[in-house]
Amino acid sequence: MWQQRELRLAPRSRGFHLITGEVAEGVSGLAEVSIGLLHLQLLHTSASLTLNENADPDVRHDLDAFLRERIPGDLPYFRHTLEGPDDMPAHVCASLLGTQLNLAVRDGRLALGTWQGIWLGEHRDHGGSRRLIATLQGE
Numbered sequence: 001m002w003q004q005r006e007l008r009l010a011p012r013s014r015g016f017h018l019i020t021g022e023v024a025e026g027v028s029g030l031a032e033v034s035i036g037l038l039h040l041q042l043l044h045t046s047a048s049l050t051l052n053e054n055a056d057p058d059v060r061h062d063l064d065a066f067l068r069e070r071i072p073g074d075l076p077y078f079r080h081t082l083e084g085p086d087d088m089p090a091h092v093c094a095s096l097l098g099t100q101l102n103l104a105v106r107d108g109r110l111a112l113g114t115w116q117g118i119w120l121g122e123h124r125d126h127g128g129s130r131r132l133i134a135t136l137q138g139e
Contacts, residue, residue: 001036002065002137003029009130012122014086016060017042024110027134036105036138043131046090048097048122054117066091067123090123097121105138 007026009019024030027038053059071092076111080086080088101118104111118128 001029001033001139002135003027004089004133004135006008007132007134011126011128011131012120012130014053014122014125015064016119016121017053018057018060018069018117019120020054020055020076021117022114023134024086025130026132029136030105030110031108031134033105033138034107036136038103038105038110039099039137040118041135042099042120044099044127046087047127047130048094048099048121048123049072049111049132050119051075051101051103051116053108053115055115059118064121067105075134079111083105084125086123090127093121093123099117105136131137 005027006024009022023040030038040049052063068089071089073089075088078088080091103118122130
């Protein structure tokens with residue numbers, strides 16, 4: 001079985017946001033799959049996807065603080081500045097963290113570890129809504 005859907009995520013503030021529930025709810029065929037894979041591809045270059053801590057929001061805060069300190073918007077060698085001081089740092093963060101995830105599916109659910117959740121990294125101050133392509137393969 002193959003299924004592909006485009007999911008739209010509401011605009012979010014800069015930082016990391018737990019989106020596991022939105023993804024699981026948005027992939028309607030997930031419950032029918034006993035064994036499979038879900039591939040997520042974010043259709044943007046200034047946001048990211050990653051798998052990390054799903055319980056303590058301080059982890060999301062701390063990773064955002066870490067990246068902002070190491071990739072500030074005022075680096076003198078950035079040339080791509082027409083879209084604002086947050087744009088080039090957003091591209092760097094998206095490249096470092098990635099825009100795709102492959103996740104195991106088992107018994108109609110995402111096979112995540114106890115403390116794992118899917119994060120959207122919004123790296124722009126005003127990034128707007130985001131789109132994901134979710135491709136489910138399984139039996």
